[in-house]
Amino acid sequence: MNDERTARILALISDGTLLASLRRVAAASDRDLDDAPVPPTRRSWDDAGLVVVDHATAAAMETFPRRRGVVLVCSGAAGLADWQAAAAVGAEHVIALPDDEVELLAVMGAAAEPDTGGGRVVTVVGGCGGAGASTFAAALAWTAADRDDPNVLLVDGDPFGGGLDVLTGLEDRPGVRWPGLAVEGGRVSARALRDAVPDWAPGLGVLSTDRTASGEPPSAAVTAVLDAARRSGTVVVCDVSRSVGPAAEAMVAAADLVVLITPARVGGALAAARTAEWAGARNPNTGLVVRGPAPGGLRGADVAAVVGIPL
Template sequence: MNDERIPRILALISDSTLLASLRRVAAASDRDLDDAPVPPTRRSWDDAGLVVVDHATATALEAFPRRRGVVLVCSGAAGLPDWQAAASVGAEHVIALPDDEVELLAILGAAAEPDTGEGRVVTVVGGCGGAGASTFAAALAWTAADRDDPNVLLVDGDPYGAGLDVLTGLEDRPGVRWPGLAVEGGRVSARALRDAVPDWAPGLGLLSTD
């Protein structure tokens, strides 16, 4: 992904095995790690999107100001010392590796989401077949994306239609369609979804039926 707008992960891990597990999960979530000495600088501590510590580094960070987005990782099931270390640094999650790598993957994915605080959803529904709802929805999405900071996703909600990728000329463009979007549990990162669907125009993606 390598997007400068995505806050990086600050890895403060002394255990080489835990660090290797964290690197594997970060690579799976397409996130970059910043390895830093302990204690880190106040700026790197404050600016990181997520801080991952282990028992030893958490103990060394007790005097640092509390912040959101701190995760403590440990080898195997967490014991009382791990929970005490997590409390001392204000960790929001205690993750046992490698067993809870899927949970850590979800946490890293959620931390990559932009926190803009705003967003609009516009729904277009046709009163009958041939009313022009698909054409209008496509034109509306195109107009919305034609701005200074576009970030638009056109979603095809009609499983019985021809598919908006046909209307937009993207039927041969590689990318995820509804049939390929299978989620067995947890959440789907909005950024990951946006990156997986085909682009119709800069800043405008399409999630279509097949």
């Protein structure tokens, strides 16, 4: 359930056609629309979850205090005057109606979710083939959900793997996989995402690749998922392929911590050193996990010295 503040949209629109389009989008998103006189009261300005203005009404709002969640809508492609009005009122989005109603719908959906913050992203990368990165990522996500984090998302970033849904026993469970994830306007609703993916355990969802669809997820979709997780306080564990691509780079770059895992073997350490160079160039917060057994007697410190990142 949305609270009253995040659910209410303050509409400060002078154009009847724009207002009609706004009403359609609000109805589709199940949001309450408050068609207020211009200028509105300070309380209604401050308390609304989202404020939508047009070029004419934006000028009347320039003296109001800046706030987050202001959108300027316009008829057709935005012109210079629209962008100037948006800058004057501090609008975060300029959206053309009716052409970009889907983008406005996404903005409304995101605004309905309180930005609690506190979400964290850990990305696991295999230093070499067969390092056990997927198993480690799954175990890490399970541990996080089991201990103290009620919202955890395990994200599959390996388009050439068997799928994390198979690893977690969810291959026959209905739910959204990467190819079925719709990202409109560069944003995704964290609540909708949690509801759409299959659950491995209470509070632990899995966003997997799909074995019937080839290719990695678009990097824009990856960024939208990770941003939504951060806003909602979700812990995300990403399992990234060693096959470098835009999605893998996005998962590494966005992580609070990149975990590089490698077996305690000379060949594995040498391969991991090259992977560490690639990961470290995109995220300096990279650490090493060394997996046993060590048939040659290599210690973790020995492997770390070869790889060049801390244990």
